[in-house]
Amino acid sequence: MQFLFRYANPHEFMRLSGAVLPFTAVATVLCLAIGLYLGFSVPPDYQQGTTVTLLFIHVPADVVAEFAYGAIAVCSLLSLVWRHPLADTAARAAAPYGALFTALGLITGALWGKPMWGTYWVWDARLTSFLLLLFLYLGYMALWNAVEDEARAARAAAILALVGVVNIPIIKFSVDWWSTLHQGESIVSGKVAPIYLWPLLIMMLGYVLLFLTLWMVRIRTAILERRARNLMQAN
């Protein structure tokens, strides 16, 4: 906890994030470039043909969509329980990115579903719980904007984010608990051939780094905006 509170100070966060950002930005570009190069060098899958290349953008988007929600949930907990001063800013800053990656997961999934399943959309447990994640993000952002008093908005949004956490394991285990058209877990259980696994892992890392980079810049922007507001009020 001590470590977290040290960087809770906006000043300290600006210093640290400023030092880290160039490295995460370069690492993001490298991962995406290598991932795309490897991804477009794989042979067609024996069942899925060339659509296997969709793996490299579909799964990373889904991973970041859930990762960003986890980040919002942790920040919300820090805000509600320990009154961590930067936590609300960080949680709010992550939401638009989470929503975007969720939308990308849904769109790339639909474009993969049509050739493989014969349909863009089906109301199975995985797809439906993932659509719910998008609505959770949108509701979370709407709540922040709907309540005028910032402290009250932060509390309400944090509670909504924590209640919504229940959806994350539902997404994860939906393919085990229910009979779904969506395929089951295949990465951790080692069902993906190494030739497809490597580009996938590198693209995943690239997507996560991209999210972390953008998130940091967004938090920094929010800190400057707050300073500007305080200056306006002081004058």
Next chain:
Amino acid sequence: MNFDMGAYSVYIWPAYGISALALIAVTLWTVLAWRRAKARLAALEKRSSGT
């Protein structure tokens, strides 16, 4: 590298295109907002230190 996606091109390229456009757009949005906030704060600081 192989960019010939055969009959599945109509699904693969839109998916890649939409993903690329969205990620580039959100990166630009993030950087522009940062620059705007920085410029605004600098202007405010200059004004408040001038008075």
